[in-house]
Amino acid sequence: MERKRLLSARGITKQYPGTLALDRIDLDIYAGEVLGLIGENGAGKSTLMKILIGAETASGGTMEAHGQKYAPRNPIEAGRMGVGMVFQEQSLILNLTVAQNIFIGEEKPFVKHGLVDRARMNQSARKVLDAMEMQGIAPGARVNRLDFASRQMVEIAKVFHAVSSCQAEGTVILLDEPTSVLSEAEIRQLFRHIRRLCEGGNAVLFVSHKLDEVMAISDRICVFKDGCKAAEMPNDNVSESQLYQLMVGRTASGEYYQVQRQRTPDAEVVLELKSLCQRGFFGDIDLALHRGEIIGICGVVGSGKEDLCAVVCGDRNPTDGRMVVRGKARAFRGPHEALRSGILSVPRERRVEGIISEMPVFENICLSNYRAVRRHRLISTRMAKEQARRFVAELSIKVAGVSQLLGHLSGGNAQKVVFARVLASDADILLLDHPTRGVDVGAKAEIYGIIRDIVDRGKSVILLADTLDEAIGLSNRIVVMKDGLVTRVLEAPSGHKPEQLDIVQHMM
Amino acid sequence: MDQQARSSRIGLEFAQEMKRQSQRERFVSWAPLAVLALLVLLFSLTAEGFFSLKNLQNVLNQVSIPLVMSMGMTFVILMGSTDLSAEGLGGFVGSVTALMVLNSKTTLDMGFLAVVIAMVASVLVSALSGLMHIKGKLPSFMVSYAVSNIMAGFAVLAYRGEPALIRDPFFTVLAQGDFLGIPYLTFIALGVFGVSYVLQTRTRFGSYVMAIGDNEAIARNIGINIDRTKLKVFLWLGVCIGLVGFMGAVRIGRGEVAIGSNVVFPAITAVVVGGTSLSGGKGGVVHSLLGAFIVTVINNALVLLGVSPYVQQAVQGIIIIVAVALSIQHGKSLIVK
Numbered sequence: 001m002e003r004k005r006l007l008s009a010r011g012i013t014k015q016y017p018g019t020l021a022l023d024r025i026d027l028d029i030y031a032g033e034v035l036g037l038i039g040e041n042g043a044g045k046s047t048l049m050k051i052l053i054g055a056e057t058a059s060g061g062t063m064e065a066h067g068q069k070y071a072p073r074n075p076i077e078a079g080r081m082g083v084g085m086v087f088q089e090q091s092l093i094l095n096l097t098v099a100q101n102i103f104i105g106e107e108k109p110f111v112k113h114g115l116v117d118r119a120r121m122n123q124s125a126r127k128v129l130d131a132m133e134m135q136g137i138a139p140g141a142r143v144n145r146l147d148f149a150s151r152q153m154v155e156i157a158k159v160f161h162a163v164s165s166c167q168a169e170g171t172v173i174l175l176d177e178p179t180s181v182l183s184e185a186e187i188r189q190l191f192r193h194i195r196r197l198c199e200g201g202n203a204v205l206f207v208s209h210k211l212d213e214v215m216a217i218s219d220r221i222c223v224f225k226d227g228c229k230a231a232e233m234p235n236d237n238v239s240e241s242q243l244y245q246l247m248v249g250r251t252a253s254g255e256y257y258q259v260q261r262q263r264t265p266d267a268e269v270v271l272e273l274k275s276l277c278q279r280g281f282f283g284d285i286d287l288a289l290h291r292g293e294i295i296g297i298c299g300v301v302g303s304g305k306e307d308l309c310a311v312v313c314g315d316r317n318p319t320d321g322r323m324v325v326r327g328k329a330r331a332f333r334g335p336h337e338a339l340r341s342g343i344l345s346v347p348r349e350r351r352v353e354g355i356i357s358e359m360p361v362f363e364n365i366c367l368s369n370y371r372a373v374r375r376h377r378l379i380s381t382r383m384a385k386e387q388a389r390r391f392v393a394e395l396s397i398k399v400a401g402v403s404q405l406l407g408h409l410s411g412g413n414a415q416k417v418v419f420a421r422v423l424a425s426d427a428d429i430l431l432l433d434h435p436t437r438g439v440d441v442g443a444k445a446e447i448y449g450i451i452r453d454i455v456d457r458g459k460s461v462i463l464l465a466d467t468l469d470e471a472i473g474l475s476n477r478i479v480v481m482k483d484g485l486v487t488r489v490l491e492a493p494s495g496h497k498p499e500q501l502d503i504v505q506h507m508m
Numbered sequence: 509m510d511q512q513a514r515s516s517r518i519g520l521e522f523a524q525e526m527k528r529q530s531q532r533e534r535f536v537s538w539a540p541l542a543v544l545a546l547l548v549l550l551f552s553l554t555a556e557g558f559f560s561l562k563n564l565q566n567v568l569n570q571v572s573i574p575l576v577m578s579m580g581m582t583f584v585i586l587m588g589s590t591d592l593s594a595e596g597l598g599g600f601v602g603s604v605t606a607l608m609v610l611n612s613k614t615t616l617d618m619g620f621l622a623v624v625i626a627m628v629a630s631v632l633v634s635a636l637s638g639l640m641h642i643k644g645k646l647p648s649f650m651v652s653y654a655v656s657n658i659m660a661g662f663a664v665l666a667y668r669g670e671p672a673l674i675r676d677p678f679f680t681v682l683a684q685g686d687f688l689g690i691p692y693l694t695f696i697a698l699g700v701f702g703v704s705y706v707l708q709t710r711t712r713f714g715s716y717v718m719a720i721g722d723n724e725a726i727a728r729n730i731g732i733n734i735d736r737t738k739l740k741v742f743l744w745l746g747v748c749i750g751l752v753g754f755m756g757a758v759r760i761g762r763g764e765v766a767i768g769s770n771v772v773f774p775a776i777t778a779v780v781v782g783g784t785s786l787s788g789g790k791g792g793v794v795h796s797l798l799g800a801f802i803v804t805v806i807n808n809a810l811v812l813l814g815v816s817p818y819v820q821q822a823v824q825g826i827i828i829i830v831a832v833a834l835s836i837q838h839g840k841s842l843i844v845k
Binding site for chain 2: 283
């Protein structure tokens with residue numbers, strides 16, 4: 001009983017500057033199956049998906065689809081080879097109808113004398129939708145009139161239509177977190193569609209953070225960890241705890257995170273969140289951050305941890321609850337007001353949100369606090385440069401000079417400049433959002449040292465770590481979030497660090 | 509479990525939030541019609557002579573040029589660009605049309621052929637300015653502003669300071685005549701609206717423009733030829749600008765550059781007031797039709813109320829700011845430059 005192999009990948013490797021995102025991945029997808037893909041954030045799932053659909057090219061390895069060489073340069077080429085993907089962010093044109101969306105770019109058969117025969121297009125869309133048992137969706141309805149679940153269904157119908165019109169028999173559909181906006185009933189409906197697709201000789205690659213869903217729908221499960229395939233198994237007699245065990249990544253030594261330098265926080269509470277809530281994103285958050293403490297917040301994408309940080313740093317408003325900073329209730333109208341209360345965020349997308357590439361190093365450093373470099377109410381370039389030189393030496397930032405444009409620095413050094421700015425500001429409550437993302441190993445260790453220095457100066461940190469390991473290694477306490485709620489708070493004193501497994505099972 | 513109940517509550521809240529947002533959008537998309545109705549009601553009560561057959565004819569006459577202009581502009585704005593070239597280009601088309609028909613300055617008498625030639629020129633210039641934007645990656649508003657000035661210069665050069673008066677009786681009749689009380693020029697404008705409506709709803713071009721305005725990256729991934737679609741938008745704009753120049757010339761009976769002045773701003777106002785988003789991907793020609801009537805009705809009533817033309821201009825400025833402010837979604841972290 002030889003099963004038909006629709007898609008296979010051999011030795012797929014993806015090297016990003018500083019990180020190996022995928023390490024020699026072998027993967028086979030067979031007709032008629034649902035292959036579940038699980039793994040922690042950053043385990044390499046989405047990178048693999050992007051390579052399979054042609055949105056990124058692999059640094060190494062080969063792929064085959066339907067027995068032929070497969071190296072798509074973009075999603076259109078992938079579609080021609082029978083591989084389609086439903087992206088996490090929806091890609092429908094909201095102001096067009098369902099039918100127009102399904103056939104966009106493929107209107108030729110409906111055009112007569114230059115005009116699109118909308119009635120015929122709607123009929124064909126009806127057939128596509130009916131084939132997917134989506135009777136409830138009207139082809140003539142505009143997408144912005146549909147609820148999210150229906151939009152998701154339309155998206156699936158569109159992708160399915162696009163790939164099934166290719167010559168090859170049996171298509172592969174990649175679903176990236178398809179359930180994140182769906183209700184339970186809608187998820188069950190989606191699963192029925194997936195099943196029907198597969199019974200028709202197609203295959204689905206299902207990626208989700210929700211372990212129970214992956215276990216409910218998959219025939220086989222593939223576990224990713226740190227860019228490697230940790231395990232691949234048929235989905236029978238697999239227990240959740242087994243999967244958790246496999247997902248948990250490598251552990252670096254305590255030395256790497258300088259755990260010996262971890263200090264016991266002071267008793268003084270600098271930031272207190274009291275049943276903080278933002279409708280639709282997170283709720284009932286109670287948290288006290290002490291002076292000199294590092295709190296790591298762990299959670300998958302969509303757990304609400306990013307939204308929580310956006311509220312704390314003043315970027316968004318909470319709908320309910322209170323924030324108390326050093327004993328005073330505060331509400332911020334923007335990050336500038338949060339900074340006045342001593343709260344500063346180091347954003348994740350450094351190139352976009354963290355640095356001004358076209359400004360020299362010294363100007364970037366004094367951006368958050370001009371008071372230190374001001375003379376007679378004007379900025380003194382001399383003082384700003386002096387300050388910059390101090391930080392360059394202290395943080396051993398590799399620059400040609402403090403007047404070098406920041407855009408020319410490597411990731412690690414640019415991030416150190418961001419930290420210099422943080423130190424130059426008077427802020428003492430820092431939100432570090434993935435502070436070591438895109439930074440090579442050596443610079444990572446130095447940044448950990450800087451974080452320890454910062455805390456030694458009596459500042460406090462809320463950390464959204466790049467990996468679980470990093471969160472455990474650096475933090476005094478770990479807060480686990482899932483679906484917008486805190487599911488677990490774990491103490492992480494040096495010497496008694498919690499296991500990754502304890503965290504993962506409250507995360508997914 | 510309690511935990512589960514609470515987390516599904518947050519999911520539910522998210523769905524509600526999204527639903528509220530889409531309801532709000534639906535409301536906003538109907539708002540222009542309500543605004544128009546309210547304005548008509550308001551002015552009928554306050555402005556003497558507003559609610560009369562004579563004034564209805566006036567409004568229909570006055571709406572024709574802004575309507576044609578806004579039809580071209582709608583597609584430009586739908587895909588997220590802005591075009592200001594009509595001021596100079598429209599003036600140029602009007603000026604040279606007057607010089608080529610039977611007129612006071614030249615010996616030419618090309619009749620309708622003159623209109624065709626001028627229109628072709630308009631389309632070519634618009635295509636050129638579009639190409640500079642598309643291929644040269646220059647901001648559309650800047651390129652078109654420059655083109656506007658260049659063409660305004662050419663217009664004055666063409667008639668050497670003294671505009672030509674149109675002597676062709678055919679065009680005089682076209683400008684002043686009416687059918688069933690509706691001016692001929694209004695029929696032309698409604699025809700342009702009809703063509704625009706078909707373009708938007710019944711052609712691939714219409715869908716692609718919407719897709720580009722909504723999200724150019726998606727449009728590219730779908731396999732849409734973005735550059736070609738954009739160029740077509742500028743071709744259509746050229747047609748509309750050509751018509752505006754022609755209609756302006758026959759209306760005042762002479763070809764001068766001033767024909768183009770004060771056509772761009774009312775058109776952009778009409779498009780935005782109608783509910784087409786300046787960032788693209790939302791709205792359409794029906795919205796702009798309503799917008800054109802809103803703008804025209806306000807101007808018409810202000811005249812009847814005896815408001816000074818300078819105040820009228822200020823009112824138009826305020827309207828566009830209010831309309832843009834209303835069309836922007838609040839609460840999103842929006843970065844505007």
